[in-house]
Amino acid sequence: MKNISILLVLVLLFSSCDDLFEPALENNRGLEAMYNEPTYAQGILANGYLLLPYSSAPNSDVATDDAVTNDNANDYLAMATGSWTANSNPMSQWQARRNAIQYLNLFLANVDQVVWSKDEVINTMYYDRLKGEALGLRALQMYHLLLTHGGWTQDGRLLGVPVLTEPENAASDFNLPRNTFQESVDQIMADAEDAIELLPLDYGDIANAQVPQKYQALGVTNAGDYNRVNGNHMRGRITARIVEAVRAQVALLSASPAYSAGTEVTWEDAANHAATVLDRIGGVSGLAENGGTWYVKEEVDNLASGATPAEIIWRGDVGQSITLEADNFPPSLFGLGRVNPTQNLVDAFPMVNGYPISDPASGFDPANPYADRDPRLSKYIVLNESVQGPNNSVIVTGTYGTNNDALNRESGRSTRTGYYLRKLLRKDCNPNPEFNTEQKHYNARIRYTEIFLAYAEAANEAWGPTGTGGNAYSAYDVIKAIRERAGIGIDNDDEYLDMVNGDKDAMRQLIRNERRLELCFENHRFWDLRRWKVANLNETARGLQIEKPGSTLIYTPINVEARDYKDYMYHGPIPYGEVQKWTNLEQNAGW
Incomplete structure (x- = not known):
């Protein structure tokens, strides 16, 4: 991602050099310049990354x-003690998320006209990956916009945000109503599904026999061609695995008490979306042994470029x-x-x-x-x-x-x-x-533990503490594994967990408490308290x-x-x- 930022700056610098040789009418380049300049095109996409909503500080x-x-001058302190208003809102994501979505829409409107490679098949692989990135990023950006600004109106309707899938220009109608919360969720899920179809599960160098079947069908037999597009050097960008995790976050939000009366998303949906992510690491057996301390020296210092520890689904750059x-x-x-x-x-x-x-x-x-x-x-x-x-x-x-x-x-x-x-x-x-x-240091954007806890919460609501709904594990299984990792109940086989095992309400409180402890100081608590109401x-x-x-x-x-x-x-x-x-x-x- 640092390279993307540098490329974007260089493109903008070089695009301003005309005036050194002869006067130019304007010092701006048109979007059509991207069609034969992939670097310029990727500079537009890069804004979807540069404007990501994550913070490394527990704001x-x-x-x-x-x-x-x-x-005493902290905006969040003022907010919590009575000064939170619609024109003084440190939580606001309106401008940044909409800016990111505008850049992504610009990219998506033009991505099919960019010449990514003179080789037709390699061009197709680039097109798939880059369009998938833009769709996945749009789903993520819109989720955070919805999380922050979705809500009930005075007349009892649950509204989301304006759904924008085309770039705005001077002729656009900016006086748009908000879509319903469900319509907003539907658009996020549609973008997520399309992104998952286009993106690799993970980036990484592969052998010839591992080239995906859809590209083998196009004639790709040399893994070097595939690795050129989706190899190790791409690690850090959004993947299908990451988009699946975002989809699970959206489903959990929608099924939660503060929103459920205005959506069609069920607790069962939320549990199954989380299970999709967790099944890829073997379910409960894949819970990272050191996942609770992913930020310590032993977990960070020897991390290979772009690689993630077992606990992390997506992280920021190490710096x-x-x-x-x-x-x-x-x-x-x-x-x-x-x-x-x-x-x-x-x-x-x-x-x-x-x-x-x-x-x-x-x-x-x-x-x-x-x-x-x-x-x-x-x-x-x-x-x-x-x-x-x-x-x-x-x-x-x-x-x-x-x-x-x-x-x-x-x-x-x-x-x-x-x-x-x-x-x-x-x-x-x-x-x-x-x-x-x-x-x-690095910023852990999405952790597996978060998705495990999302599954436990949704599964308990859908099927009770020990129900699985056809999955291989229950809310009880997840919470037991997390508490064992923490060192809880080792000497008495966690008697307390077994006590609440038959009580959905008591298990709910325990799951919420475990979420509070495991995710403390990672900017989850405020949103959890709100969605639980x-x-x-x-x-x-x-x-x-x-x-x-x-x-x-x-x-x-x-x-x-x-x-x-x-x-x-x-x-x-x-x-x-x-x-x-x-x-x-x-x-x-x-x-």
């Missing part, structure tokens, strides 16, 4: 019950960086301590025996709250007196601490909750200006004050941040300026 988590920020650590390490490690996990989230981690800490059988001790807890707790969150950083420095968040790591010690840098972020960060980074040590969206963010008057630690829960979401905010707004401009563009209820 939206600070607007949920999982975290707060110590940055040297220290941004996450500089933003989120405690002050004593030259960090800003920006994302502070809440006590709400800490309490969601069960005991190592699998029981919630609220269950008398858990053995939880409020006077020793971190003992015998789910191992993921200490992997994802910096607890009081745990270590962090390149020198394993002890971090004291209690009020008895002697530096700015302590609770509320310094505005804008110290923790507000008694916790700091550990997940996503590499301890071998060093933000100290004397060293400024960067390490490799649960009260947690307005739950007060809590922390823990830890004092040490003598030799004993005293733990006191504290309220940190009251949230101010209204009921209508389970669905986001159409931007205020767009509704003002276009009379046919109807706003969601409440905004």
Whole structure:
């Protein structure tokens, strides 16, 4: 993808050189120039990648019950505490997604006229792949547009977004109404199906005997020709496997409580779409052993160019960086301590025996709250007196601490909750200006664990905890495997999971909690709370004050941040300026 960006810049630079030799009427090139210049054409497609909606930072988590920020100027803090409006919306995807879709529509309208290769068969392979990429990217971009802006109107209709499949120009009618939510889903699914048909499952060099049958039928017998189009050097672009995962995300959203009354997508549909993705890795047996810590040194440093770990369906580029650590390490490690996990989230981690800490059988001790807890707790969150950083420095968040790591010690840098972020960060980074040590990072766009949890959620709703609907595994099987990987219930065969095994409602709560833990700080929680339409969206963010008057630690829960979401905010707004401009563009209820 870096190469695509460079090519796009070079094309634009060279296209501006005419004026060096003689005056030009305009310094813009027409789209027809792409027909004989594949690089120029791919530059248009590249915008579908450059405008991808993924973030490597846990931005939206600070607007949920999982975290707060110590940055008083943070837009998500303002949003969560009562300042979310249709013209002040940090969640908005309207402009970026529509921009991406416009570029993709331009490409799709012209892709069949581009000469990709003088060889007819190779030209066909290029055409298939590049058209498939554009369709897959359009499905993905439209999904995120729908996720953010789809919602119910004042008169009780579930609307999606305007479905645009042709490029807009000066003569276009821009005053378009929104399509229904179902029509939007239908278009996404249609694009996804077409993309899956055109794209390879994965990119990679193959042998002669592995050339796909459809290209063998056209006369391709030399794998070198196929590899030229779909070989290792293409890894990182969208594939059929990735589009299948996006399709599963769309189905899960559509079947969820906040949308289901206005769609035709069922929980069974959502489970089966997720199963399509999971069956390709052998179902539950394919759950990656180290999937919960895909961001650590051992998983990143030796990653081959374009390759993905077993946990990752799609990732961003690997790059040297220290941004996450500089933003989120405690002050004593030259960090800003920006994302502070809440006590709400800490309490969601069960005991190592699998029981919630609220269950008398858990053995939880409020006077020793971190003992015998789910191992993921200490992997994802910096607890009081745990270590962090390149020198394993002890971090004291209690009020008895002697530096700015302590609770509320310094505005804008110290923790507000008694916790700091550990997940996503590499301890071998060093933000100290004397060293400024960067390490490799990448953004996990879609993880297999996310799709496993989507299957568990949908399968439980469709067929109950142990039903399979004809698939090879149940919601119970998935959750057991995920908890075993985390180190939960190893000594007692996860008694708690077996207790809820016959109760769909209890299993639902457990699945949602596992999703919360496994995907924390990856920008899923906000969207999950909305699609479930649960009260947690307005739950007060809590922390823990830890004092040490003598030799004993005293733990006191504290309220940190009251949230101010209204009921209508389970669905986001159409931007205020767009509704003002276009009379046919109807706003969601409440905004």
